[in-house]
């Protein structure tokens with residue numbers, strides 16, 4: 121796939137190796153000599169001399185002749201191989217490719233992928249190789265007579281402590297044996313007498329406890345439970361019908377005897393259950409068995425299993441796009457696809473968008489496969505937790521890892537399947553620091569490198585995946601993409617097929633789940649025209665329809681969700697009377713509203729509108745250019761404001777606000793959602809986070825305060841994103857027995873996105889969307905990269921941006937350069953932000969400037985530069 125690996129795997133035994141050292145402040149690779157008796161491989165953890173001490177290092181690159189020629193100084197020799205072959209060459213190739221594609225130094229990429237402390241030599245232990253001690257008679261004498269005194273000393277020390285199963289740390293051996301220990305260890309390693317292992321953490325054992333379980337009310341004729349017994353049963357019901365015995369005794373202030381009586385009467389059972397220790401709140405796994413699949417699910421599963429079969433024989437990766445409407449049972453398909461992978465002793469990686477979604481989803485995986493088989497990996501883990509989880513993965517034990525973006529680098533030696541849930545979700549893309557990788561792109565490379573299938577699931581697949589699934593063609597029916605059986609096999613011969621864009625010529629199988637489980641109808645979506653509300657004299661943010669729906673929901677004692685577009689992005693200007701939106705005449709994106717900003721030249725001193733793709737600027741008209749209405753301004757309402765107004769309208773309503781303010785703490789998500797699930801509130805008010813995978817059966821009502829913020833996001837992807845968000849949000853309604861109802865408020869009901877959402881016509885919408893993108897060479901047809909510049913000094917950053925743009929233009933590369941332009945939100949954290957947009961054909965991605973080159977072209981110390989390849993938002 122990448123040339124990088126080829127260059128780094130020379131044919132002769134390499135004499136030198138470049139390593140990354142575990143030392144704060146040293147970012148570049150250092151070159152070391154490999155002693156003649158040592159065989160080093162890429163990815164080995166080494167011990168190398170640095171200054172007057174030894175530090176940990178990772179072997180990352182074998183320099184070629186040219187690189188060596190540039191190198192003149194004297195090189196020191198590697199002291200020891202601490203741990204060999206811990207991560208496979210394929211894993212390192214993945215990192216090398218990621219660094220290269222995203223124009224980021226390898227070091228920075230490694231830092232994103234690996235947990236802290238990995239190179240810390242204290243984390244490794246030396247053991248006598250098993251075969252040697254088992255030989256019994258040789259165990260107490262020197263197995264090989266030619267050992268040097270240093271090696272003999274270490275050997276004797278290790279033998280003395282052979283009963284310690286965990287082994288000894290190098291540091292401890294050095295302390296005990298003395299200065300020569302390192303040489304001794306190296307010699308023993310060379311004779312293969314010792315092994316070094318990463319100190320493996322103890323896997324927590326599953327914990328079982330007695331649990332009280334509520335049973336269906338028994339048929340007991342006249343004998344009613346006593347008042348006290350009813351109290352106990354109600355308490356148990358409040359706990360969800362299940363509670364650990366010890367906790368419940370305290371909670372219900374009752375006794376073992378009282379519980380036994382209830383058990384004898386058949387009201388409850390006392391049962392041994394596995395007890396889960398999850399972040400924050402421990403709770404039970406309710407035993408969960410595979411569900412009987414619907415025919416559609418079964419068909420999708422069969423295709424995935426077939427892909428797993430074929431790839432394990434032929435090592436050719438396949439991607440499968442599982443397009444299943446909200447509530448169609450995609451997760452159940454993942455679960456049943458993973459089961460045979462685990463049964464074969466392999467591991468599965470499940471990537472999910474955000475931690476807000478993870479508790480509910482990980483619970484389902486734990487319930488199915490048991491606590492011991494499931495590891496969770498995300499950025500909110502502490503350094504220690506990350507490190508422990510990493511080591512757990514390295515053991516090679518068959519396991520499921522459920523994680524967010526960075527888990528795409530999970531070091532699973534026997535990976536058999538990658539699943540990416542909600543593949544369209546923007547949080548798979550890293551904004552900063554560099555590399556600004558997209559986990560889906562990296563997952564695609566990884567699946568090809570490892571020759572394992574990648575399942576990408578979504579109710580609203582991304583334009584990228586639909587385009588790929590359609591064979592990179594535009595206007596044809598996506599449904600017909602599915603390949604005839606067997607044809608997929610000879611198409612793909614391993615990784616050689618991928619081109620430089622990271623997309624693949626391997627066929628993508630398109631799998632569809634068009635119906636909800638139990639054939640529950642999709643909730644009807646009603647669109648309210650806010651212009652009419654205005655005409656009727658209703659100036660509130662709630663239409664009459666929305667107010668009535670909430671009143672009805674309260675009356676029927678149902679639950680609802682009110683969605684508000686993310687705060688702080690009300691940068692577009694539109695007309696409340698006719699819905700007209702100001703757009704850039706060159707770029708087909710909404711113009712951003714700017715207060716006066718300090719600029720070197722022609723600084724507008726009044727509020728103005730500006731395109732942050734191409735820098736086109738115009739004054740903000742005071743009246744609507746289309747209908748001359750004076751009600752022409754920028755807008756936005758935050759969650760707090762909506763919360764206040766709702767509380768004023770419905771004084772008795774119980775609300776939970778769910779946004780980044782109320783969910784800062786990592787257990788807060790689970791807590792708030794649990795409270796809502798338990799019926800502690802009527803209405804959940806929140807932002808984007810609510811759109812993801814919530815499966816709460818009692819929710820019948822979903823309201824969208826204003827779709828306009830989504831529709832007019834000043835970005836070429838606004839339409840796609842708005843469509844996905846609205847469909848996902850609507851998909852939270854009517855998942856249980858009662859039918860759902862969705863209300864969307866907007867000033868532009870005739871907008872194609874709104875039309876498509878109302879009618880659930882995703883394919884048609886995406887086809888039009890793709891052909892519009894093709895017209896302007898926007899992704900996924902063309903490609904883009906965004907160069908960010910920022911500085912505390914508004915003038916300096918503008919000058920630097922102009923100079924950089926000029927330098928880049930003079931390179932005369934195969935890209936189109938737009939800008940420079942100020943970012944739509946110019947000032948963030950006291951820094952002014954400018955950007956340069958590069959548009960190019962996918963085959964030219966490797967000609968993009970690297971971060972190092974950009975830095976050298978920008979000659980201002982105070983200006984920070986970054987490059988984002990395939991940016992998701994251009995704000």
Ligand SMILES: Nc1ncnc2c1ncn2[C@@H]1O[C@H](COP(=O)(O)OP(=O)(O)OP(=O)(O)O)[C@@H](O)[C@H]1O
Pocket residue numbers: 411412413414417444445446447448449450451452578579637812813814815851
């Ligand atoms: N074959 C089945 N039989 C019965 N119930 C099922 C089956 N498959 C899934 N379910 C249930 O249907 C509900 C919806 O399934 P699931 O959450 O997997 O859907 P989804 O497609 O992942 O939804 P979304 O994309 O909206 O998150 C869940 O409560 C799940 O337990």
Ligand SMILES: [Zn+2]
Pocket residue numbers: 695696697698699700744745746747748749
């Ligand atoms: Zn107007």
Ligand SMILES: [Zn+2]
Pocket residue numbers: 704705706707708731732733734735736
């Ligand atoms: Zn423009």
